[in-house]
Amino acid sequence: MSRTLSHLEALEAESIHILREVAAEFSNPVMLYSVGKDSSVMLRLAQKAFYPSKPPFPLLHVDTSFKFREMIAFRDSVAANLGLRLIVHSSMEDTTEETNPFRLGTQRCCAVLKTGALLNALQKDGFDAAIGGARRDEEKSRAKERVYSFRDTLGQWDPKNQRPELWNIYNGRVNKGESIRVFPLSNWTEIDVWEYIQIENIPIVPLYFARERRMLVRGESLIPAEHPLPMMPGEEPVMVMCRLRSLGCTYCTGAVRSTASTVEEIIQELRMTKKSERENRIIDHDQDSSMEQKKREGYF
Amino acid sequence: MSQELLRISTAGSVDDGKSTLIGRLLYDSGGVYEDQLQAVRRVSRNGLDLALLTDGLRSEREQGITIDVAYRYFSTPRRKFIIADTPGHEQYTRNMATGASTASVALILIDARKGVLPQTVRHASIAWLLGIRQVVVVINKMDLVGFSEQTFFAIREAFQRVQSTLPDAQVYFAPVVATEGDNVTQRSERIGWFKGPSVLEYLETLPSEENIDAPFRMGIQYVIREDGHRGYAGQIASGVVKVGDTLLALPSRRVVRVASIPYYNKELLAAFAPSSVSLCLADHVDLGRGDILADSDHPPEVARAFRARIVWMSEKALALNCPYLFKHLSQTVYGEIEEIHSRLDVTTLTELPAHALEFNDIAMVKAKTYRPLFCDRYAHNRKTGSFIVIDPDTNQTVGAGMIDAILHQPATLPRATYGNGLTVWFTGLSSAGKSTLSREVYEQLISKGHRVELLDGDEVRKHLSHGLGFSKEDRNENVRRIGFVAELLTRHGVITLVSAISPYRNVREEIRERIANFLEVYVNAPLSVCEGRDVKGLYRKARSGSLPQFTGIDDPYEEPLSPEVECRTDLETIVDSVSRIVDAIESRLACGKVVNKNSVQTEERVIDVSL
Numbered sequence A: 001m002s003r004t005l006s007h008l009e010a011l012e013a014e015s016i017h018i019l020r021e022v023a024a025e026f027s028n029p030v031m032l033y034s035v036g037k038d039s040s041v042m043l044r045l046a047q048k049a050f051y052p053s054k055p056p057f058p059l060l061h062v063d064t065s066f067k068f069r070e071m072i073a074f075r076d077s078v079a080a081n082l083g084l085r086l087i088v089h090s091s092m093e094d095t096t097e098e099t100n101p102f103r104l105g106t107q108r109c110c111a112v113l114k115t116g117a118l119l120n121a122l123q124k125d126g127f128d129a130a131i132g133g134a135r136r137d138e139e140k141s142r143a144k145e146r147v148y149s150f151r152d153t154l155g156q157w158d159p160k161n162q163r164p165e166l167w168n169i170y171n172g173r174v175n176k177g178e179s180i181r182v183f184p185l186s187n188w189t190e191i192d193v194w195e196y197i198q199i200e201n202i203p204i205v206p207l208y209f210a211r212e213r214r215m216l217v218r219g220e221s222l223i224p225a226e227h228p229l230p231m232m233p234g235e236e237p238v239m240v241m242c243r244l245r246s247l248g249c250t251y252c253t254g255a256v257r258s259t260a261s262t263v264e265e266i267i268q269e270l271r272m273t274k275k276s277e278r279e280n281r282i283i284d285h286d287q288d289s290s291m292e293q294k295k296r297e298g299y300f
Numbered sequence B: 001m002s003q004e005l006l007r008i009s010t011a012g013s014v015d016d017g018k019s020t021l022i023g024r025l026l027y028d029s030g031g032v033y034e035d036q037l038q039a040v041r042r043v044s045r046n047g048l049d050l051a052l053l054t055d056g057l058r059s060e061r062e063q064g065i066t067i068d069v070a071y072r073y074f075s076t077p078r079r080k081f082i083i084a085d086t087p088g089h090e091q092y093t094r095n096m097a098t099g100a101s102t103a104s105v106a107l108i109l110i111d112a113r114k115g116v117l118p119q120t121v122r123h124a125s126i127a128w129l130l131g132i133r134q135v136v137v138v139i140n141k142m143d144l145v146g147f148s149e150q151t152f153f154a155i156r157e158a159f160q161r162v163q164s165t166l167p168d169a170q171v172y173f174a175p176v177v178a179t180e181g182d183n184v185t186q187r188s189e190r191i192g193w194f195k196g197p198s199v200l201e202y203l204e205t206l207p208s209e210e211n212i213d214a215p216f217r218m219g220i221q222y223v224i225r226e227d228g229h230r231g232y233a234g235q236i237a238s239g240v241v242k243v244g245d246t247l248l249a250l251p252s253r254r255v256v257r258v259a260s261i262p263y264y265n266k267e268l269l270a271a272f273a274p275s276s277v278s279l280c281l282a283d284h285v286d287l288g289r290g291d292i293l294a295d296s297d298h299p300p301e302v303a304r305a306f307r308a309r310i311v312w313m314s315e316k317a318l319a320l321n322c323p324y325l326f327k328h329l330s331q332t333v334y335g336e337i338e339e340i341h342s343r344l345d346v347t348t349l350t351e352l353p354a355h356a357l358e359f360n361d362i363a364m365v366k367a368k369t370y371r372p373l374f375c376d377r378y379a380h381n382r383k384t385g386s387f388i389v390i391d392p393d394t395n396q397t398v399g400a401g402m403i404d405a406i407l408h409q410p411a412t413l414p415r416a417t418y419g420n421g422l423t424v425w426f427t428g429l430s431s432a433g434k435s436t437l438s439r440e441v442y443e444q445l446i447s448k449g450h451r452v453e454l455l456d457g458d459e460v461r462k463h464l465s466h467g468l469g470f471s472k473e474d475r476n477e478n479v480r481r482i483g484f485v486a487e488l489l490t491r492h493g494v495i496t497l498v499s500a501i502s503p504y505r506n507v508r509e510e511i512r513e514r515i516a517n518f519l520e521v522y523v524n525a526p527l528s529v530c531e532g533r534d535v536k537g538l539y540r541k542a543r544s545g546s547l548p549q550f551t552g553i554d555d556p557y558e559e560p561l562s563p564e565v566e567c568r569t570d571l572e573t574i575v576d577s578v579s580r581i582v583d584a585i586e587s588r589l590a591c592g593k594v595v596n597k598n599s600v601q602t603e604e605r606v607i608d609v610s611l
Helices: A007-025 A037-050 A069-082 A101-124 A140-144 A190-200 A263-272 A290-297 B018-028 B034-043 B050-054 B058-063 B092-101 B118-129 B149-163 B199-205 B434-447 B472-491 B505-514 B527-533 B538-544 B574-597 B600-610
Strands: A029-032 A059-063 A086-090 A129-131 A148-151 A179-182 A211-218 A221-224 A238-243 B004-012 B070-075 B079-087 B105-111 B134-140 B170-175 B217-219 B222-226 B229-238 B240-242 B246-250 B254-263 B266-268 B270-272 B276-281 B292-295 B301-312 B324-328 B331-345 B350-352 B362-375 B386-390 B397-407 B422-427 B452-456 B495-499 B518-524 B565-568
Touching: A007 A037, A007 A129, A007 A190, A007 B004, A007 B222, A007 B229, A007 B276, A029 A037, A037 A069, A037 A190, A059 A069, A059 A101, A069 A086, A086 A101, A140 B070, A190 A263, B004 B018, B004 B092, B004 B118, B018 B050, B018 B070, B018 B079, B018 B105, B018 B199, B034 B050, B079 B092, B079 B199, B092 B118, B092 B301, B092 B397, B105 B118, B118 B149, B134 B149, B134 B199, B149 B170, B170 B199, B240 B254, B254 B270, B301 B331, B324 B362, B324 B397, B331 B505, B362 B397, B362 B505, B422 B434, B422 B472, B422 B505, B422 B574, B434 B452, B434 B495, B434 B518, B434 B574, B452 B472, B472 B495, B472 B505, B505 B518, B518 B574, B565 B574
Parallel strands: A029 A059, A029 A129, A059 A086, A129 A179, B004 B079, B004 B105, B105 B134, B134 B170, B422 B495, B422 B518, B452 B495, B518 B565
Antiparallel strands: A148 A179, A211 A221, A211 A238, B070 B079, B217 B229, B217 B292, B222 B229, B229 B276, B240 B270, B246 B254, B246 B292, B254 B266, B254 B276, B301 B362, B301 B397, B324 B331, B324 B386, B331 B350, B331 B362, B386 B397
């Protein structure tokens, strides 16, 4: 018998190996669950890695309070169905000032509601490993990220001081207070994630599928009109046939015009598209290297 | 959708057009989106600079160089490609070795105007050392030499002289203009004399080696326990495994049979490298993380001492004969590097005499580990022949090793073993509760009719170790003497309980390695609790300065990394702790009995692998 694994099988094998290393070597790991498609894939990989047991770590969701309602409902039903412990950390608890991107700008809003809140949440429960669904193909500064990304006691990332990673041997040794961010989907691309969702039949938030939604149309951007929006004179949300290509806070996640209403149609659309996954993300465009800046501070 | 994955490593310097070539591969295969292109157009000095597509972090953009390994992804209908993109100069050895470690093809760039340079040789030889045998030599900037066929063949010939020092390397040469795309994905009309496939076409046809033909090996990463289900989970390093196969479990040397391979919602009949699987065995055995399952007809070697090629990746030079951690498959063991045989000059591929191993050096060394590695030579198996070296003080990954030869130690007298002995080693701070627990366990075992002996550290210091002090050397000597006696007793079928602070991890590991049947009990209570108890009044003396080098106060205690039993004596009752220890002892003894009951076949296997 001799055959080779398909690329999805090879990626799956690599990710499962990483998840098992984390479960075996860390005393208190947690899986960051952001409710998006990558998290959904990561969760399925974790189910496979420890089958028939449940994944031996809880899920953590950092809720900025600006998430889509459908995300929250989906999150709660997934955790309940799988019988997993879900820790919801509410970002608003970490701030006393009025925090939103209109008042603070997207950089500072993210720093408070996502980065700061995440660090607090990780510190509160003393997690020594945080598993996240970031992929290297998402953004240039992520192309150099390790699978095991070392963070100091303040949760900071120093791109010049990362451990070399050879073969599939990961060094997870940390001192008390230090931690490792683990990225089992490092080598997956957006299309890999969708193809895997298709063949594995993985449930995902309906926001990814096209339908008519109430949107504020501002230039090229479609801003979901779910939470109150400061509007300019003459602006009025309208119904637009669209879908979300990536998920975040409603204010900073623009929708894309699309009629793709099944996973197959989404894959077709992605093969044709000329635009990157994060083009509708308002947060990455602030500064030329804004993602790198956020990562240094502790953002995923 | 069933494309195969091919992992490629590249190396090159700023000038030879490597970033442009990768940018071109991404761009021509449709792997670049409009908004990314616009971002690059905005910062391009003239026209569209494809190199900027792959130019990652701000700090390096400021310096105008790439400083680390970056991973790029693109695909064609036939293949998915992962490129590990490494810089050609700064810290090139570390980065290139990292990129090459997972790749099965090396892409080497040569500037047609410059020909084969020292760095070309470095790239080729590091890729070859890391086990890559498929090489594509891209001779770039052909437009700047007038598309000269002569130049192309001259460079090819020069590289072939290098190639003669790299046995088994299979090399493809392509004349390319990366900026314009000639022979990158499309064949070039301008280079009409060249009839071979483009770089991408060639990459699409290369086999991706996945180690399926090598004997089966799998390191156990994790044991999945659920209602009587016990799955040994790991990623298959090499070979194939089928339900019904007979495997050898190491280090226990048990022969086991694969009962099933559950895979989420299906049952597999067979699995092959590099799948991550979970194996259920027909036999009742107790295996754990770090153990290895292997083809019983072609077992791996048992190495306590070996010769290895090491790439040193730390600014702190190697310390000879000092403990480092070696992570191999799913096992992490202590070991030392005892000797540096030679250092490799990667530009001339010659071995030079060496006495030190410094940042970015590649050397041949002699190493030993306190517990054996079950491994193969790297030339035979890249997964079971590789390891990383970790500095236990800084936790940094300081080296990458490739096993070159197993060194067999001189034969010793055959050791007679009688019955079912076991050493139970209680370690922990003074006043943590070692004596209390070990005495209780001793009494319980006696009452159950076992043959037991108790070696107490304080007692031993009165006779066997009389005259030894509390320096690190003396402490280690004391522990080694206790270990020696424990080993003798264990071999003669006695359950030997040892109660000693034994503060240094490497000596405990050394003893564990020497004794066949060993259980470590970490008697753990926070220092403040122990100090509060201060059963012998020693902490008081130590704090007042009249008792120097006291463990926990002014001498370190290195806690066990994976003790079989850990008792938090500040949180649990003595009864609870004792019953957990006794349970662990009895289940270990039960395991041992199964071994003895097993047929002669097992005995033969034992001889097989220990040779």
